[in-house]
Amino acid sequence: MKRLAAALLFALPLAASADALKSGEFSPPRMAPDFTLQGSTGKPLKLSDYRGKVVALGFGFTSCPAVCPTTLAELAAVKTKLGAQGKDFQVVYVTVDPARDTAERMRAYLTAFDPTFVGATGLDAQLAAVRKDYGVTSTRTGSGANYGFNHSSFVYLIDRSGKLRALSPYGRAVDDVAHDVRVLLNQ
Structure with missing residues (x-):
């Protein structure tokens, strides 16, 4: 009996840590600021329409040479790792x-990354308001047709109820992000 109790005491912290998020947590979790923008589907995209799903919210641009395509490829890998839960x-x-x-x-x-990924665009003022709500910085660099942007590269993880739960930095291991998404999916 003592051995069983000792084994349980050792196992409890391990079990608890399996449910812990590996990315930076919002403590306490708070509602993700809602927005409505023009969706890549051609219809309005309202963030709150995705309640019931875990959302990975990112900011970037299609001409981005490195950070954006890497992030999207990693999120596609996360979705693959989720298997049936990926839906x-x-x-x-x-x-x-x-x-x-x-x-x-x-x-x-x-x-090109995943047919279920959706994008959002809009007027400068609309997008500036969304960036402000999420604390995202974005600065145009260069001039002419080859301009780019320096921008925040975090991915916000939003739970099924629409609450901000975690902030995943650029370069976070795919397995760690998949772990965090699974934790949120299983809550």
Whole structure:
């Protein structure tokens, strides 16, 4: 009996840590600011329409040379790792470059990573308000047709009830992000 009790005392912290998020947590969790923008599907995209799913919300642009495609490829790998649970995981990608990123361009770009990924674009003022709500910075660099952006590269993980739960930095291991999404899916 003593051995069983000792084994349980040792196992409890391990079990508890299996449910812990590996990314930075919002403590306490709070509602994700809602927004409505033009979706890459051609219809309005309202973040709260994805309640019931775990959402990975990112910001970037289709002409991004490195960070954005890497992040989206990693999120596609996360979805693959989720298997059947992947149907309850939604990637929403908000542009920081509305001048180039039309709904059609975003749809073509995101579909290359996963056909279920959706993008959002809109007017400069609309997008600036969303970036402000999420604390996202975005600065245009360069000039002419080859301009780019320096921008925040975090991915926000939003639970099924619409609450901000975790902030995953660029370069977080796919297995760690998949773990966090699974934790949120199983709650």
